[in-house]
Amino acid sequence: QSMLTQPPSVSGTPGQRVTISCSGSRSNIGSNTVNWYRQLPGTAPKLLIYSNNQWPSGVPDRISGSKSGTSASLAISGLQSEDEADYYCETWDDSLNGRVFGGGTKLTVL
Amino acid sequence: QVQLVESGGGLVKAGGSLRLSCAASGFIFNDYYMSWIRQAPGKGLEWISCISETTSDTNYADSVKGRFTISRDNAKKSLFLQVYSLRAEDTAVYYCARHLTSKGAFDVWGQGTVVTVSS
Numbered sequence: 001q002s003m004l005t006q007p008p009s010v011s012g013t014p015g016q017r018v019t020i021s022c023s024g025s026r027s028n029i030g031s032n033t034v035n036w037y038r039q040l041p042g043t044a045p046k047l048l049i050y051s052n053n054q055w056p057s058g059v060p061d062r063i064s065g066s067k068s069g070t071s072a073s074l075a076i077s078g079l080q081s082e083d084e085a086d087y088y089c090e091t092w093d094d095s096l097n098g099r100v101f102g103g104g105t106k107l108t109v110l
Numbered sequence: 111q112v113q114l115v116e117s118g119g120g121l122v123k124a125g126g127s128l129r130l131s132c133a134a135s136g137f138i139f140n141d142y143y144m145s146w147i148r149q150a151p152g153k154g155l156e157w158i159s160c161i162s163e164t165t166s167d168t169n170y171a172d173s174v175k176g177r178f179t180i181s182r183d184n185a186k187k188s189l190f191l192q193v194y195s196l197r198a199e200d201t202a203v204y205y206c207a208r209h210l211t212s213k214g215a216f217d218v219w220g221q222g223t224v225v226t227v228s229s
Contacts, residue, residue: 002154035215037155044205044222045155050215088155092213098169099145099157099213 003028004089004102011108017077020105022089024070028100032092034072036065039086039104048087049074076107084109112136112218114206119223126196126227132189132206132220140164140184143209145216146191148202148225156202159191160213174200196227 005023012018022034033052037045047056049065052072062077072091076083089102118130130146145160159170159180168180179192189206204223207216 033214037216039155044219045216046219047210047215047217050210050217056210056217090155090157090215096172098171099160101155101157104154 002103003093003096003100004091006087006089006102006105008103009106009108011110012079013110014079014081016079017075018079018107019076020074020087020089020107022072022074022102024072024091024100026070027095028070028091028093029067029072030070031094034065034067035090036074037088037090039088041085045088079109081109083107112208114208114218114220116204116206116220116223119204119225121226121228122196124197124227124229127192127194128196128225130191130193130204130206130223130225132191134187134189134208137208137218139182139187143212143214144182144189145207145209146178146180146189147205147207147216147219148200149205149222150199150202153202158204160209161189162212193225196225198227198229201225201227 036049039045052067053065064075087105093100113135115133146158161168161180177195181190206220208218210217
């Protein structure tokens, strides 16, 4: 059971905007910044968003992140077929004294 | 270019041990915190352990505490994970990853090395 809760799946059509939620607690999201990763099948994860809403080099601004209280969310606008992947939120947990990942969300582009 | 390459995975019997390695290139290795993260077949990501730039600080997930040991050799630009008393549930792809900032996001990942534990 992950400390961070994500929906198992979300879906959208090309061009649509979808959001993926990540719910935690005071000891993790409530006290630390959140990062988001995308993982294509058979490949290593890739950093999409760090420190709640910052973009690494090369990530388009149609992908954005936000955080409020003990929850965070990832938004993808102008959905494209190549966005079909698994998405994970991640942060530090002060109680566990370690990093924690969400269970992952599979995004399907219909 | 910035790169991490893992090695050392394989098939091992339950109760056995392995030493995983991660070779870094293209950046100043001793400037960065490093971590190991694993992914069981068909499952999500699980952070296992991290180590500070100077090895003075290490942290472990409860699931591996006492059985896994993280270390690094800055002169050889290498990260290691010594795994003991392996269990079937340790079967996974093991990734090494670089922290963007101390204990921050993972901005560079290796391709992973597969560990399979047979019972």
